[in-house]
Amino acid sequence: MTAPLPMLDLKGVRKSFGAIEALKGIDLSVARQELVFIIGPSGSGKSTLLRCCNRLEEPTAGQVLFDGVDILSPGIDINETRRHIGMVFQSFNLYPHLTALGNVTLALRRVLKLPRDDANERGRAALDEVGLAERAHAWPNELSGGQQQRVAIARALALEPKVMLFDEPTSALDPELVGSVLDVMRAMRESGMTMLVVSHEMGFAREAADRVLFMDEGEVVEEGAPARIFEAPAHARTREFLRRVTGH
Amino acid sequence: MEALIYNFFNLEILLKVHPLLLKGFWMTLQLCLLVVPLGIAGGLVVAVAYSFHVRWLNWLLIAYVDFFRSFPPLVLLILVFYGLPFIGLEVPSLIAVLIAFLLNTASYYGEIFRAGIESIGRGQREAARSTGLTGLQTMVYVVLPQAVRNVLPDLISNTLEVIKFTALASVVALPELLRMGRVAQGLTYNPTPLIAVALIYLALLWPIVRLLSRLERRTMAKR
Numbered sequence: 166m167t168a169p170l171p172m173l174d175l176k177g178v179r180k181s182f183g184a185i186e187a188l189k190g191i192d193l194s195v196a197r198q199e200l201v202f203i204i205g206p207s208g209s210g211k212s213t214l215l216r217c218c219n220r221l222e223e224p225t226a227g228q229v230l231f232d233g234v235d236i237l238s239p240g241i242d243i244n245e246t247r248r249h250i251g252m253v254f255q256s257f258n259l260y261p262h263l264t265a266l267g268n269v270t271l272a273l274r275r276v277l278k279l280p281r282d283d284a285n286e287r288g289r290a291a292l293d294e295v296g297l298a299e300r301a302h303a304w305p306n307e308l309s310g311g312q313q314q315r316v317a318i319a320r321a322l323a324l325e326p327k328v329m330l331f332d333e334p335t336s337a338l339d340p341e342l343v344g345s346v347l348d349v350m351r352a353m354r355e356s357g358m359t360m361l362v363v364s365h366e367m368g369f370a371r372e373a374a375d376r377v378l379f380m381d382e383g384e385v386v387e388e389g390a391p392a393r394i395f396e397a398p399a400h401a402r403t404r405e406f407l408r409r410v411t412g413h
Numbered sequence: 414m415e416a417l418i419y420n421f422f423n424l425e426i427l428l429k430v431h432p433l434l435l436k437g438f439w440m441t442l443q444l445c446l447l448v449v450p451l452g453i454a455g456g457l458v459v460a461v462a463y464s465f466h467v468r469w470l471n472w473l474l475i476a477y478v479d480f481f482r483s484f485p486p487l488v489l490l491i492l493v494f495y496g497l498p499f500i501g502l503e504v505p506s507l508i509a510v511l512i513a514f515l516l517n518t519a520s521y522y523g524e525i526f527r528a529g530i531e532s533i534g535r536g537q538r539e540a541a542r543s544t545g546l547t548g549l550q551t552m553v554y555v556v557l558p559q560a561v562r563n564v565l566p567d568l569i570s571n572t573l574e575v576i577k578f579t580a581l582a583s584v585v586a587l588p589e590l591l592r593m594g595r596v597a598q599g600l601t602y603n604p605t606p607l608i609a610v611a612l613i614y615l616a617l618l619w620p621i622v623r624l625l626s627r628l629e630r631r632t633m634a635k636r
């Protein structure tokens with residue numbers, strides 16, 4: 166019996182910005198329905214790593230296999246590929262000129278080419294999943310940060326992606342709004358979504374992650390089960406980082 | 414007083430020449446309705462092409478914009494109007510005028526749209542691309558609607574300039590408003606038609622000026 170195909174499989178991924186080496190050869194395999202959690206200090210390459218997974222950044226070297234297909238190969242239709250890879254940004258990036266529903270349905274209309282009614286129906290269902298069905302016609306600036314981020318999640322979910330990438334989804338939120346976003350992520354996890362999450366929410370990692378990766382200076386320093394990483398980090402750099410973020 | 418009215422506000426003369434003025438007004442209106450959309454379309458093409466950041470193309474676009482922004486529009490108009498036939502291109506005078514205006518106005522509109530596009534943060538584009546929209550779709554559905562809103566006052570004030578520019582076409586004998594006003598003046602030996610022309614321009618432009626200052630006040634209030 167062969168092992169099931171990973172959802173995401175990064176092999177020796179490198180990325181340089183001029184003289185800066187942001188990623189120094191990353192190997193990372195994310196299984197189906199797995200939640201992989203990435204921690205690490207600012208500037209360690211976490212965002213760059215996520216952005217290489219849907220080619221918002223072009224890796225300088227290495228392979229990115231998504232569902233077994235090398236998305237860096239020249240023949241690939243990257244726009245077709247991207248609709249199966251949802252992404253959520255720290256700063257939400259909602260379109261301010263569109264309502265919540267408009268944000269969620271734009272790609273349904275223009276990429277999937279759904280007729281307006283079908284797109285709206287599917288968009289409402291996605292907003293319902295994040296608990297915002299009744300705010301469908303609100304403008305982004307009428308929503309709290311937590312609600313905006315949930316709309317952004319709905320925008321990705323509406324395309325029914327196979328994997329979701331989260332880049333510090335709660336870092337820009339007031340503390341009292343973090344919970345509502347984590348609740349949505351927890352529900353996605355329970356419904357079997359494959360997730361790659363960069364975040365500082367260690368509590369969420371402990372409870373929901375299958376695996377935690379610690380990155381520093383463009384490398385994966387260590388990885389393991391959440392309890393192992395948090396309670397018995399093997400590397401001094403990990404210990405140092407955890408001491409700083411948890412504050413003891 | 415009587416002399417003033419006779420010379421500048423002579424109703425009798427106005428009645429006599431009003432068909433000429435109407436014809437001129439109609440021509441000016443047509444010119445505006447062609448030149449403004451053409452200029453906006455040309456400017457959009459320039460700005461969108463620029464936003465793809467292809468080095469050699471951007472080099473060309475910058476050269477184009479710089480050249481026509483520094484080239485006096487009247488000289489350009491005369492050059493195109495008399496130059497095209499000279500190189501064997503016999504085009505109707507309206508077309509020659511439109512070509513000259515397009516070259517000039519597209520460069521100005523292009524700069525405005527470019528500033529608007531550059532005012533939209535990278536995150537908007539990345540969010541759109543991450544859902545599978547193409548670069549062009551992202552431009553059309555995400556970037557441009559916001560960009561246009563951001564530079565709307567500039568677009569309108571440039572449009573005011575463009576409408577005033579159409580009077581330049583009188584120099585090459587296109588029968589637009591100013592030209593017809595001067596023809597009427599020549600026929601009647603009375604400056605009243607010119608006063609009428611001025612008032613017509615005012616009536617045409619003043620609502621746009623009002624709209625502009627309302628928009629500007631609104632953007633000020635938002636800041």
Ligand SMILES: Nc1ncnc2c1ncn2[C@@H]1O[C@H](COP(=O)(O)OP(=O)(O)O)[C@@H](O)[C@H]1O
Pocket residue numbers: 182185186187205206207208209210211212213214
């Ligand atoms: N577009 C870019 N241009 C130049 N350098 C960049 C760019 N994006 C990221 N970097 C650099 O790459 C390194 C990793 O950045 P990033 O992936 O954003 O780290 P993290 O998300 O872990 O804070 C940093 O040194 C950063 O300055």
Ligand SMILES: [Mg+2]
Pocket residue numbers: 211212213332333
């Ligand atoms: Mg980051």
